Amino acid sequence: MSTSSPAERAARQVLLIAVVLVGIGVVMVYSSSSALAGTRFHDAGFFLHRQLLRAAFGLLIMFAISRVPLGWWRRLARPLLIGVIGLLVLVLLFGEGKGAQRWLPFRLPVAQITFQPSEFAKLVLVLYLADVMVRHRELMTDWQHGLLPRLLIIAIVLGLIVLQPDLGTALAIGTIALFMLWIGGARPAHLACVGIAGLPVIMVSVLTSPYQLQRLLTFFGDADPQGAGFQIAQAELALGSGGWVGVGLGNSMQKYFLPEPHTDFVFAFAGEELGLFGTLSIIGLFIALALHGFRIAAGARSDFGFSTAAGVTMMISVCALLNVAVATGLAPTTGLPLPFISYGGSALLWNLCGLGILSAVAREQEDKSGMRAALSPVTWRPAADHRHAHSRRRRRWSVLPLPWSPR
Amino acid sequence: MDPEILEDWDRRLRGLLVAVCLLFAVLFLRLFHLQITTAADYAKESEDNRIAQRRVKAPRGLIVDRDDEVLARNRASYSISLIRGSTEDDARSVAALEEAIGEPVSYSRRSASVRLKRDVDFQTVALVEERLRGDGFPLHVDIEPQRDYPYGELTAHIIGYMGELREEEAASATGRYLLGDYVGKTGLEKVYEDSLRGVDGVSYVEMDARLRIKDEHPFPDREQAPIPGHDLRLTLDLDIQRAAAQAMPDTLAGSVVAIDARTGAVLAMVSHPSFDPNVFVSYRAQDERRQIVQDSHRPLLNRAVSGLYPPGSTLKLVGAVAALEAGITDTLSTFEACAGSLQVGDVVFRCNNRDGHGELNLLDATASSCNIYFNHLALILGIETWHEYGRRFGFGISTGIDLDPEEQPGLLPDRQYHIEREGWVTGHLMNLVIGQGYMLVTPLQVARYAAALGNGGVLVTPHFYGEAPPTQQIEGVSPETWETVRLGMHRVVYGENGTGRRARVAGIEVAGKSGTAQGPRTNDDAWFVAFAPYDDPQIAVAVVVEDGGGGGATAAPVAGAVIRAYLEDQARRQQAVSAETLQTPEPGS
Ligand SMILES: [Zn+2]
Numbered sequence: 004m005s006t007s008s009p010a011e012r013a014a015r016q017v018l019l020i021a022v023v024l025v026g027i028g029v030v031m032v033y034s035s036s037s038a039l040a041g042t043r044f045h046d047a048g049f050f051l052h053r054q055l056l057r058a059a060f061g062l063l064i065m066f067a068i069s070r071v072p073l074g075w076w077r078r079l080a081r082p083l084l085i086g087v088i089g090l091l092v093l094v095l096l097f098g099e100g101k102g103a104q105r106w107l108p109f110r111l112p113v114a115q116i117t118f119q120p121s122e123f124a125k126l127v128l129v130l131y132l133a134d135v136m137v138r139h140r141e142l143m144t145d146w147q148h149g150l151l152p153r154l155l156i157i158a159i160v161l162g163l164i165v166l167q168p169d170l171g172t173a174l175a176i177g178t179i180a181l182f183m184l185w186i187g188g189a190r191p192a193h194l195a196c197v198g199i200a201g202l203p204v205i206m207v208s209v210l211t212s213p214y215q216l217q218r219l220l221t222f223f224g225d226a227d228p229q230g231a232g233f234q235i236a237q238a239e240l241a242l243g244s245g246g247w248v249g250v251g252l253g254n255s256m257q258k259y260f261l262p263e264p265h266t267d268f269v270f271a272f273a274g275e276e277l278g279l280f281g282t283l284s285i286i287g288l289f290i291a292l293a294l295h296g297f298r299i300a301a302g303a304r305s306d307f308g309f310s311t312a313a314g315v316t317m318m319i320s321v322c323a324l325l326n327v328a329v330a331t332g333l334a335p336t337t338g339l340p341l342p343f344i345s346y347g348g349s350a351l352l353w354n355l356c357g358l359g360i361l362s363a364v365a366r367e368q369e370d371k372s373g374m375r376a377a378l379s380p381v382t383w384r385p386a387a388d389h390r391h392a393h394s395r396r397r398r399r400w401s402v403l404p405l406p407w408s409p410r
Numbered sequence: 411m412d413p414e415i416l417e418d419w420d421r422r423l424r425g426l427l428v429a430v431c432l433l434f435a436v437l438f439l440r441l442f443h444l445q446i447t448t449a450a451d452y453a454k455e456s457e458d459n460r461i462a463q464r465r466v467k468a469p470r471g472l473i474v475d476r477d478d479e480v481l482a483r484n485r486a487s488y489s490i491s492l493i494r495g496s497t498e499d500d501a502r503s504v505a506a507l508e509e510a511i512g513e514p515v516s517y518s519r520r521s522a523s524v525r526l527k528r529d530v531d532f533q534t535v536a537l538v539e540e541r542l543r544g545d546g547f548p549l550h551v552d553i554e555p556q557r558d559y560p561y562g563e564l565t566a567h568i569i570g571y572m573g574e575l576r577e578e579e580a581a582s583a584t585g586r587y588l589l590g591d592y593v594g595k596t597g598l599e600k601v602y603e604d605s606l607r608g609v610d611g612v613s614y615v616e617m618d619a620r621l622r623i624k625d626e627h628p629f630p631d632r633e634q635a636p637i638p639g640h641d642l643r644l645t646l647d648l649d650i651q652r653a654a655a656q657a658m659p660d661t662l663a664g665s666v667v668a669i670d671a672r673t674g675a676v677l678a679m680v681s682h683p684s685f686d687p688n689v690f691v692s693y694r695a696q697d698e699r700r701q702i703v704q705d706s707h708r709p710l711l712n713r714a715v716s717g718l719y720p721p722g723s724t725l726k727l728v729g730a731v732a733a734l735e736a737g738i739t740d741t742l743s744t745f746e747a748c749a750g751s752l753q754v755g756d757v758v759f760r761c762n763n764r765d766g767h768g769e770l771n772l773l774d775a776t777a778s779s780c781n782i783y784f785n786h787l788a789l790i791l792g793i794e795t796w797h798e799y800g801r802r803f804g805f806g807i808s809t810g811i812d813l814d815p816e817e818q819p820g821l822l823p824d825r826q827y828h829i830e831r832e833g834w835v836t837g838h839l840m841n842l843v844i845g846q847g848y849m850l851v852t853p854l855q856v857a858r859y860a861a862a863l864g865n866g867g868v869l870v871t872p873h874f875y876g877e878a879p880p881t882q883q884i885e886g887v888s889p890e891t892w893e894t895v896r897l898g899m900h901r902v903v904y905g906e907n908g909t910g911r912r913a914r915v916a917g918i919e920v921a922g923k924s925g926t927a928q929g930p931r932t933n934d935d936a937w938f939v940a941f942a943p944y945d946d947p948q949i950a951v952a953v954v955v956e957d958g959g960g961g962g963a964t965a966a967p968v969a970g971a972v973i974r975a976y977l978e979d980q981a982r983r984q985q986a987v988s989a990e991t992l993q994t995p996e997p998g999s
Contacts, residue, residue, distance in 0.1 A: 313426070328437065
């Protein structure tokens with residue numbers, strides 16, 4: 004068993020990046036939330052302890068999932084989708100949250116756990132679309148038989164999330180889904196039509212929710228530094244006070260001015276405390292993750308591995324891009340967390356699960372045992388073809404500035 | 411596998427990677443712009459212009475009785491805060507305050523504005539405002555609303571009290587409360603927390619880089635005024651409540667419940683001993699609070715809903731209704747004459763009259779509360795029938811009243827309950843039918859039972875606030891049976907040998923039933939249930955006096971006093987109405 008093959012290394016690097024990002028997250032959550040936790044709970048470590056517990060649990064799950072054969076996910080994709088739709092209906096009926104119903108409460112004897120099904124839906128939809136891409140590969144260019152049935156499924160999931168209302172998450176998932184369909188071979192013209200058809204839905208959703216309307220008006224309106232634009236103005240102020248190396252850990256002043264500095268705007272606080280050095284490091288880690296992810300996709304041995312790796316990578320990249328765009332004032336507030344770093348359990352857990360699956364795809368490259376191929380429902384590429392594709396790919400990808408040497 | 415498709419997938423994947431990298435590059439440029447190019451401007455702005463959002467507490471709703479007498483209100487409470495500066499500045503301010511008031515001050519450097527002392531007296535306020543602030547210490551006085559209960563002990567168990575949010579509660583209510591907030595902890599304050607609380611508003615404060623306030627209201631247009639909480643007007647009548655509390659023997663524990671026999675609206679609910687709820691909302695009364703919590707008489711317990719008692723003879727009417735409906739007895743039949751005791755097997759059941767009541771019919775047995783008559787009745791009745799009627803009267807289940815802590819359901823034992831313990835013998839039913847044995851009730855359940863007996867079997871849901879919940883007709887009982895039982899209860903108060911003659915009230919006809927229950931205490935618990943007026947029951951009362959001895963002697967006068975207060979209140983109401991109509995000028999005159 005060769006333990007240091009490139010694929011194994013890619014898998015390990017993905018897991019390592021995850022650990023580093025989660026570590027940064029825990030530090031930032033503590034630093035930005037201690038003041039708030041102090042006033043609200045008389046315990047400066049209130050959020051820290053919770054986040055540490057979730058991080059440890061999530062990383063454990065990630066390592067476990069990286070050992071799960073990929074075929075399982077393909078078999079689970081459709082049951083999981085049905086389950087997630089059920090949960091989204093439940094959250095509409097029984098959910099709780101401020102302003103929007105996003106969380107499902109579970110009351111255990113020891114603690115109360117809340118669960119946000121829309122974050123779970125993100126990962127499940129990726130798995131489902133990855134499966135569809137492979138299963139109906141030839142039909143993807145066909146509007147009626149290929150694209151429309153998938154779009155209906157996506158519309159149901161997004162519709163349920165928009166009803167919560169959680170437009171930000173719905174938009175992020177919609178973007179991921181469109182990109183996955185595009186990779187899968189759907190015609191750009193078809194996808195453009197879908198995007199245009201989605202606009203009225205977004206408009207109605209924004210106009211019927213004063214909360215979302217206010218966010219949008221704030222973004223396009225004048226530089227209104229208070230009211231709904233309060234967060235954005237304070238976030239830019241935080242970034243601006245950071246400079247090259249920041250004001251130092253724990254020295255942020257802005258954290259006293261934001262209602263929830265440890266969630267959606269944690270990036271801005273990282274910018275204030277760690278400066279451009281810190282923000283670029285975080286962005287660099289996300290870019291490295293994207294490069295690794297796409298490389299794992301390109302080298303995947305199975306078609307399902309390819310589509311899953313591409314999808315998971317898109318999922319994390321889109322969320323990171325959107326969150327940072329909001330924190331830097333380039334997009335209206337969406338309420339999306341920064342993957343791995345923002346305080347919160349649901350997003351962290353599912354993103355780490357995604358990375359576990361990504362790493363499982365990388366491992367699959369090396370697993371040549373006929374046993375697993377026989378057990379798995381994944382269609383394996385013929386060996387000759389695989390070798391061919393692999394060499395082609397290696398040539399092509401080697402021109403990209405990759406942070407590793409392609410053997 | 412079609413290599414063309416593979417080729418296509420790869421091409422698209424590469425496109426995507428380029429797009430993602432490009433977007434990250436845009437963010438990079440934006441960050442560079444924000445953090446480096448324009449950083450100087452931002453740094454300047456953040457130096458002189460920091461805007462903090464502040465919460466403006468919504469005033470909590472008042473709680474008033476049915477005549478708008480205020481039972482819970484808000485008063486201003488002053489607290490002293492420190493505006494955080496450097497560690498040394500803070501320490502000097504805290505030391506100055508400690509020296510000025512001669513008391514230690516707890517302080518932690520964890521938030522922008524640190525509350526040092528809560529609920530201080532006016533002298534301290536003056537000290538801080540005039541001396542310390544004049545000396546340049548960044549202290550200031552905040553006015554916070556604090557709950558105040560003008561009738562204290564009298565309404566403590568109903569209104570409940572507020573207390574500081576606990577950590578677990580704060581965690582599950584994130585965003586709605588901050589730690590240190592006061593929330594309803596018991597009673598109606600807790601049950602109606604959401605509507606009493608209102609919605610907090612937002613204001614802004616402008617500070618400099620050292621978090622000193624520069625402008626208290628930099629954006630008046632942006633501020634959101636708080637939405638005050640709803641006022642609660644209860645069904646409670648403070649006059650009846652006061653009469654009930656005064657009629658209770660001072661030295662004995664117990665409870666009085668009076669409800670509207672038609673709707674279940676609670677008119678009075680007394681639990682004795684009581685406590686001063688103001689002690690629980692004040693920061694100054696830690697010792698008194700401990701005293702109340704540790705008191706062996708358990709003043710915090712609301713005996714009306716959480717006190718569990720054997721009901722004694724007041725429960726005999728369940729057996730009477732069951733026997734009448736089962737055809738076991740009627741108004742004329744008699745059982746074997748009461749000789750003061752009855753031996754069944756090797757157990758001897760005794761009557762309250764040691765010399766025996768002689769031969770009695772149901773009405774006289776009810777009036778004189780003869781145990782032997784009901785023991786005989788139990789021998790024929792059977793536990794299943796009796797249990798079924800007990801259940802229909804609402805025993806063994808909560809009444810559903812809108813009060814916290816949650817009421818006790820009591821215990822209505824059936825055959826199975828006994829089998830699981832020491833096995834079933836008929837002797838158990840002979841105990842149960844006279845309200846002894848394992849039977850346990852709350853005074854509230856008994857009040858509802860009295861109402862149902864008076865109004866022909868309408869089971870009401872007791873409540874303090876809002877629309878009357880739907881009532882429920884007890885099924886399978888004929889109007890004749892209700893009339894017979896009512897007549898029996900009338901004889902309890904007005905009969906020659908009635909045990910409840912001390913419940914008589916001039917000007918209104920009362921019906922009732924006494925009870926003397928053997929409980930865990932040295933003396934018997936005294937019970938009395940009543941409804942009035944006899945012809946058209948409007949009020950139902952249940953009284954229990956722990957250690958009170960005979961129900962007719964100790965509890966009946968309390969019930970009488972409550973009904974008298976009700977009568978006087980009705981008279982006042984009528985007077986007020988007629989005075990109003992007199993004052994209204996007639997049209998055309
Ligand atoms: Zn007798």
